[in-house]
Amino acid sequence: MTDRTPGTRSSSGYSAWRLIAEELRAEIGDGRLRAGDRLPTEAALAERFSVNRHTARQATATLAEDGLVESRRGSGTYVTGEAMRLHRIGVRTRLTKSLGEKASASGNLRVLNSAVEDAPTDIARRLALDGGKAVRIETTRSAGGQQISMSTHWFDVSRLPDIATVLRRTGSVTSALRESGVDDYVRTSTVVGARHATASEVAVLDLGQGAIVLVTEGLDSLTDGTPLQHVVTRFAAQRVRLDIEHPRAD
Amino acid sequence: MTDRTPGTRSSSGYSAWRLIAEELRAEIGDGRLRAGDRLPTEAALAERFSVNRHTARQATATLAEDGLVESRRGSGTYVTGEAMRLHRIGVRTRLTKSLGEKASASGNLRVLNSAVEDAPTDIARRLALDGGKAVRIETTRSAGGQQISMSTHWFDVSRLPDIATVLRRTGSVTSALRESGVDDYVRTSTVVGARHATASEVAVLDLGQGAIVLVTEGLDSLTDGTPLQHVVTRFAAQRVRLDIEHPRAD
Structure with missing residues (x-):
C-alpha cells in the first residue's frame, strides 16, 4: 500500500499534494487514467491518500495547470486529450x-x-x-x-x-x-x-x-x-x- | 540569469536547496560537470544562488544521497563516476x-x-x-x-x-x-x-x-x-x- 499513503508532509522538500499529483500524473502517463476519464472526486482522493480535501484540491489544481486535467462546471474533473x-x-x-x-x-x-x-x-x-x-x-x-x-x-x-x-x-x-x-x-x-x-x-x-x-x-x-x-x-x-x-x- | 537565481522559497512546493540540486544535477547530466570534477564550494554555491551556506549544503547533500557526488575529507566534493x-x-x-x-x-x-x-x-x-x-x-x-x-x-x-x-x-x-x-x-x-x-x-x-x-x-x-x-x-x-x-x- 506504499502508493496509497504518501506522508502528509515530508522532510524531502515535497509536500503531500505534490506526491498525490505525481501519483495521478503517473496513472495518466501509464494509461490507467485515459483522455475523457473522470478523476476521483476531491473527497475520494482525500480519503484514499489520508489527507484533507484542501490538499486533494491542490493536487488536482497543479495537474490542471499543466493541462493534464480540466474541470467541467458541475460535472467534475476530466483527463484532457491533448497532452501527449x-x-x-x-x-x-x-x-x-x-x-x-x-x-x-x-x-x-x-x-x-x-x-x-x-x-x-x-x-x-x-x-x-x-x-x-x-x-x-x-x-x-x-x-x-x-x-x-x-x-x-x-x-x-x-x-x-x-x-x-x-x-x-x-x-x-x-x-x-x-x-x-x-x-x-x-x-x-x-x-x-x-x-x-x-x-x-x-x-x-x-x-x-x-x-x-x-x-x-x-x-x-x-x-x-x-x-x-x-x-x-x-x-x-x-x-x-x-x-x-x-x-x-x- | 534565470538559471542562477531560484527564489529562496517558492510557493510551488519546492525549496531553494532542491532547485539548486536540480540545477547541479542538470549540469552533471549534460556533461558540463564530469566524473572527477570538483563541485564549487558551498561558499561559492551560496553566492551564485544568493542563498546561505546551509541551503547550499542541503543541495549537495541530496546529490550525495543519490550517489552523484561524494565529499572527500579536506578536499571538497567531487562528481562520482558511477552514476550513468x-x-x-x-x-x-x-x-x-x-x-x-x-x-x-x-x-x-x-x-x-x-x-x-x-x-x-x-x-x-x-x-x-x-x-x-x-x-x-x-x-x-x-x-x-x-x-x-x-x-x-x-x-x-x-x-x-x-x-x-x-x-x-x-x-x-x-x-x-x-x-x-x-x-x-x-x-x-x-x-x-x-x-x-x-x-x-x-x-x-x-x-x-x-x-x-x-x-x-x-x-x-x-x-x-x-x-x-x-x-x-x-x-x-x-x-x-x-x-x-x-x-x-x-
Missing part, C-alpha cells in the same frame, strides 16, 4: 511530420539566437572540428500552441557558414541544410535521458516547477559518415513521448 | 550486455511475482490474445549493486505457459524464451517517456522522493511478425540513459 504527442526518432528524423497534422511543415521552429564560437571539447571531437570554430544555434519548437522542445544545435562553421541565417528564414533544419548543399543526412547516434527542468527550461517551455525534460543528444552525419550536426534537445516530458524507429528484421 | 549506465535499445536488445562488464550475463534480473490474468484491453490487442489470458511477470534489474530498472512483462499464456518459472530460474528473458522454443525475436516498437517515480517505484528502485523514471513501452515479436512480449520498463533516470541503435545508412 509522439516524436519519431529514426535514421531520417523528420520532426515536423511527427508532431502530427496540427504542426505546419516548417512554421514552428524558432531561432532564439546563434553565435560562432569554440565548441566544448567533446562536441568539437564529435564534429571533427580540428581546432576550428562552430556555429551554435538555440531554437525552440511549438505545436498546437504548446511549447514542445528546445534545442542547441552545433555545426562546423567552415562547412556551413550561413546555416543560422538560412535556418532563421526557413524554420526547418532539413530545408536549411538542403539550401546549404546537403541533400541527405542520417541520424547516427541518439542517447536519451531525463532530468528535472532547469529554471530557464521551465520559463522557455512554459512548464511548472519540478517539471521533467526528456533530453536527447543526437549526431547527424552525411551518408558517407562525415559528422554534420550535434544537437541536444530538451522535450517537455508531460507533452511528448519518443517513438523509436526500429529497422525491419532480416 | 547506457542501456542499448535496438532491434535485438540484450540488456545484460549493455549494462557493462560489472553486470553478469544473467544474474541480475529478479522475478518479484507473476500471475495469469486478463490483460488490459490495449495489451491484449497488441499481443493478439483474442480473449485468452496473459502471464504477467514483475521483475527488477540491478547492476553494480544499484537498482537499474523494474519491468512488467506480458506474454500469451497459451504460447508460453511456463515462462515465469523458467525466467525465475534463468534470470534472462532471452534464455527463458530460448528454453521455451523461441530462438530469435526482435524489438518492433519502443516508445519512451519520463515522469516522476511513484511511491512504490521510489521504494523498489531505492530512489529519493521526486526522482524521475524513464518509461519504455516495448513490443517484441517473432521474426515473422507474431507478437511475443509486451514489456513496460521503468529505469532510474539518475542512473541510466538509453542508447538508441540506428541502422546503418544505405
